[in-house]
Amino acid sequence: MTGGVNGVALGVFIFFFVAVTVLGFLAARWRRADNALSLDEWGLGGRSFGTWITWFLLGGDLYTAYTFVAVPAAIYAAGAAGFFAVPYTIITYPLVFLFLPRLWSISHKHGYVTSSDFIRGRFGSKGLSLAMAVTGILATMPYIALQLVGIQAVLDVMGVGGGENSSWFMKDLPLLIAFGVLAAYTYSSGLRAPAMIAFVKDALIYIVIAVAIIYIPYKLGGFDDIFDKAGKAYATVNPATGKPKGSLISGPDAQWAYATLALGSAMALFLYPHSVTAVLSGKSRNVIRRNTTILPLYSLMLGLLAMLGFMALAAGVGVGVKGYNPQTAIPQLFENMFPDWFAGVAFAAIGIGALVPAAIMSIAAANLFTRNIYKDFIKPDATPAQETKVSKVVSLLVKVGALIFVLTMDKTVAINFQLLGGIWILQTVPAIVGGLFTRWFHRWALLAGWAAGMFYGTWKAYEQHTPAQNHFAGNADLIPYIGEKGYIGLTAFVINIVVAVVLTFVLKALKAPEGVDETSPSDYTADSGEPGVKEELPLAAS
Template identity: 70%
Template sequence: MTSAAGTKVDGVALAVLLFFFVIVTAGGFLAAKWRRPESMHSLDEWGLGGRGFGTIVTWFLLGGDLYTAYTFVAVPAAMFATGAVSGFFAVPYTIVVYPLIFVFMPRLWSVAHRRGYVTPADFVRGRYDSRGLALAVAVTGLLATMPYIALQLVGIQAVLDTLGLGGTGNWFVKDLPLFIAFAVLAAYTYSSGLRAPALIAFVKDTLIYLVIVVAIIYVGVKIGFGTMFDAAEKKMTTKSPKTGLATGVFVPNSNNYWAYSSLAFGSALALFMYPHSMTAVLSGKSRNVIRRNAAILPVYSLMLGLLALLGFAAIAAKTSVVGADGKPNAQLAVPHFFADSFPSWFAGIAFAAIAIGALVPAAIMSIAAANLFTRNIYREFLKPDATPHQEAAVSKVVSLVVKFGALVFVLSLDKQNAINFQLLGGVWILQTIVAIVAGLYTRWLHRWALLAGWAAGMLYGTLAAYHQKSAATAHFGGSLATFPWTHTKVYIGFSALLINVVVAVVLTVLMRAVKAPSGTDATEPEDYYSDPESEQISGADGDAVSSSERTHPT
């Protein structure tokens, strides 16, 4: 079978992909009847799945949410193109993040459950009594989420290109499959809410584990790990005839330590600040569900480490990354590796894992973005007396707008722009961590100082990212920049966060000195330990504590 662009279409792989797409589509619509409440017309039910997911469902949901199609494509692509610094940092940061989550996410879950908070901006609004600070957190979440949704399309586009549906043919062949996929996604998300990606995540995660295990066995038997690493080292250390510089970094040296470590640590801090991560966490039925998931989610990090190695395997297999349009594209390394090295039917399974891996997080992201708009813009500023039914109706419509906005974004702009804006989104979302996480433990930081710190971090991070150049773009070309007053390159988001903290602390001292009004805290001491599964209130270490031992974060 041949596409309109003249490229041969792999009919078997396409048939397998369509088979799994039909399965997840049916599952998405059936999810509306899964644990169906009396009414879906509230954000608690539509946007958070009734706050009733147990350990297993939450594990699949978080895994499907955090390890996206773009992860499947981009991490090995970075390893293929430039090596460890830009690719393998994702593995340690997903290991570092879970102990952090174990500590503070149960507290956020408890206060959100007790107070009915749906978004992190809801918590900031109640904790600091600041509409401005809550709006800043909400807008930052929306800005950071939009390019993240768009990047899921990049993963699907890589699959379509490999199948022979890309290239320079007419838009009907190139873009119609994306429109169909997102139209179906929009339909079942609209009807089923968060229950749809929660159910589909079972299929997505199972396929990914199957594909990774088979691929690693293939690499060990057919290529050999020694051969794979030798080939990768040779490519990374080979100097470009144009620039005279090495192609990439096989093993980071001392010049890369700060860049690598700050990128990993900053990304770890940012990961659960994204609205979609928060949404998945708040859908759990108890704080212990969150703790258990913080303990078992590192299994995905093992999968991610094996996935990253596929970038080196593609080098050893001499995989071509030239797309159907005739241009080289490192994002095609893994799809082309599967197409070249495996039978068409198994390549189809791999492509299905990537495509479904785009639909799950895209659904959760659009729901999270819609919840932010509804709760922290629509109800806060436009209709303060909105009913739960009206909130749910607005969120459903906004979720549609967000999905198709991301679709237009990625189809109208170059892929590199989508990638650059997602990198910038990571810098932005990191600036919300001070208000959210510090607020779980102390209210010492003043609300006006937090807002000023957020603004300073956003301004520095945006300007520093704007001035980064790459071979593909003159602006927003990377995540690393020279740390102020030094010659050391570090992650821009980490530098911006330090500026954020310094400004917030210094201004808080000034605000306290002049006795500026700090607002009223809407939370209570018990809120931070609340758990409906237990008759007792659990402390942060999991042991029961008496009321006399509970202390209010001050």
């Protein structure tokens, strides 16, 4: 923060924030269904979104404020290693093209609202379904918290509530207000609110990126000077480690870690509860297939976005400042380089980019609790209206938990817990993705494999340390029998698979009960308009 409040930027930020707040509340009336007290309506938007709405919703869901801040911040702090986010978002779409349409079909055929609903129906196991639901909720909580971290970084750069001499209440008041607004319109409008706001969010982000990638290099003397200055900054020695701070090109010792992190992240991305929620809101199987072909346009934006990390170094943002927080580097770059009014637009893009995914994530986590904990274990006879009311309340509690996480814990801890969430979500792949193609795995074997992967991944992540941090300081460790450093989550996934395969052979030989599969092969290719497929809810009369 350069000092003082940037009044012009703050004014522009407030204007857009108020505008999307109004949209959030108006969304309750947008294509409203006749039966509003249903999770299909509140939690899945009536299962009625077409190709473009789903595209904006998924884009707003997956490419978050944290992406806007953290991807270039990773480039800023370490160099080329941070670019893993670009190839992984490219790799993920061919992978999900294979299984997302099947997940959509089976979910609409049987009225599943969450991926854990599918697990329960496919394997006849509430225990395995519960494990997947708890994993999803745990992985989502720090992710929501990091959206609030993104808003907080913008507020700090604008000089709002960031004064060190302020009381804790005044310092965090702007974040509390943003949280309150988010909670209110999510409770009121459900998934329709982030779906409508996503249009504004994506438009602002594309405008900011287009301007930044042309205007900032012009101001800094071109890309030659940017790369030259960034290279020199990376070459300086970090006194804490005695090694260079980063590099423009990953060295041979980092290639396994880079490749496995990209692959593991690609496998996990669309299994996060918020990703599944956005997918199931689509009105047809073809909507999902089209989206897997046009969503890579966001990867182009992400590649340009990552370049901002180099630009921040070349502009001298935070260079030489002891203990500088890389998460504020990009907001600070915008304030330093743009006119105040356009800096406000950029800050609004980041802030709104936090509201959209935070809303979807809280809805997704609430749906998991309602369907796979509350209904399965607490009140099996819950009516659709009761489910909706519980989900609304839980969505508020999830946000409160995320807010407490942000206000009470160090931001580095929040980031590391989000990295741990990626390791955990990867352990749901054998059950969810495997279950979409085969019933061969035994339900108990899948549960044991999940437990083994969760234990190994959490243990190894806990062991990672740096001179500045004792635990959870990274996501790479030596791969057994290979001896190269690789992504812990992918190693844990391999252990998960091995345990599941071995135990499946053993349990089948012992003729252990396998549970009832309520699905049939034709369910996995069903589309809207076919008999028995759950269609969008009828719209309310105007």
